[in-house]
Amino acid sequence: MFTRIASALLVAGLLATSAPAAHAQTTAAKKAAAAKTAAAKKAAASKAAASKAAAAKATAAKAATSKAAAADATAKAAAAATPPPAPLTEAQASAGIKDALNKGIIKAVQFASEPDGFNLNDDIHIPFPEDAILMKTTLSRIPGMNTLINTFETQLNRAAEAAAPKAKDIFLNALANISITDALSLVTSSSTDAATQFLRKSTEAQLIAAFKPDISAAIDQVGAEKAYAKMTSQYNRIPLMTPVQTDLSAYTTQKAVDGLFILLAQEEGKIRKNPAARTTDILKQVFGRK
Template sequence: MFTRITSALLVAGLLATAAPAAHAQTTAAKKAAAAKKAAAAKKATAAKAPAKPATKPAVTPPPAPLTESQASAGIKEALNKGILRAVEFASEPDGFNANDDIHIPFPEDAILMKTTLSKLPGMNTIIGTFETQLNRAAEAAAPKAKDIFLNALANISIPDALSLVTNSSTDAATQFLRRATEAQLVTAFSPDIQAAIDQVGAGKAYAKMTSQYNRIPLMTPVQTDLAAYTTQKAVDGLFILLAKEESKIRKNPAARTSDILKQVFGRK
């Protein structure tokens, strides 16, 4: 009897101890299930929500169309600046002589004369200074180009200005000016070049060389028109310098030293 009572009490104690543990396990399981269900519901809600539109990058509006007055003012200022710099540079001592881009060489059709005379006693000195004298003549005549250039510049039309500004060539305005002024420059330069050739001694040197050379048997006489040759080379040199100045303004922002140059040539 006692044994049965004891066993019953033991079983009741075990059951009483196990009940809280089981209850705790059940509660934890319910919480885990609830959390899992809440997470699934949140995920489903997020999936149904409309996606946020992607942020579009800011778009820079294009510049306002170039006006006719802006184009005209811009191209004229660019050329005016280039003309003044080109003429100033060409007029300096060694402006032609020391610049490989525009240095005036010994006349091509007289190269054989140069080679032949260089073998004769006393001729090397004359030959050596002759090229320098040609370049000195061009430097002396260069200032006369300024007024001719500027007069042509004043007559550039509005349509021409617009065309020159939008032209992709880096020397479009220079070539336009060349077509408008080259013949006038050659005519104006010719007497000045002739005077400068005589003044610097190139005329006497050339006369001495050709006289000596033309006396050599079987040699074809040299008949180069020295003034015409030097004049054309001087004009070519001025346009080369002007083209370089125009290219700087078109390609290099640092060369656009005024508001109108920035407006006209700083456009993409």
């Protein structure tokens, strides 16, 4: 009897001990299952969001492609519907090239005539005469001569600026000699300074002849001749040096004429390449066709 009671108590004790452990295992299993379910739901949600984003991106790309295709089709239709411009007539070409040169001449001469128009423009600044560079280099080593050298170079540019206005009438008169046939060829040329080079051939000798007396007078007036004489006198006293004999008038005249054509070519290039520079209807009509 005692043995049965003891056995019963032992079983009851074992059952009491194992119940909490079993309950804990069950709770842990439930938590693990819940966590797994939540992770699965989160992964499914992320996958759905990614799929939705990809679909939206694909839709946007398709819409953009369709829009671009529609715009291209519209442009092609418009181009097909717009007839090509009528061929340029010789009269239009003549008016256009003369208008372009007229505007270029006025601007070029005006710019060159301004104070420092030559002196401070690197494109047309008149440097120390090339055949007197050795004299310049030699004299620059003598104290006080650098100031004289720099002043002399500035004076050459001042002489060119003073003579520049005379070029205007010579240039403008030359426009009358451009034939209609030449004008058409100049307008359709691929060169950005074709008209300037054409004008140079017909006016350079005349410009030099007209400029030289004014340049000579200006050289004397601004003191360049005196400065040059002082430099050559100093230089020629140096033993074994070959005397310098630069013709200042001829040198400065040629450089001044070269500078005017450089400025004119720049103005012509603007009209040919830059729509904003075509300030008249004939310029837009003639040079806006390319």
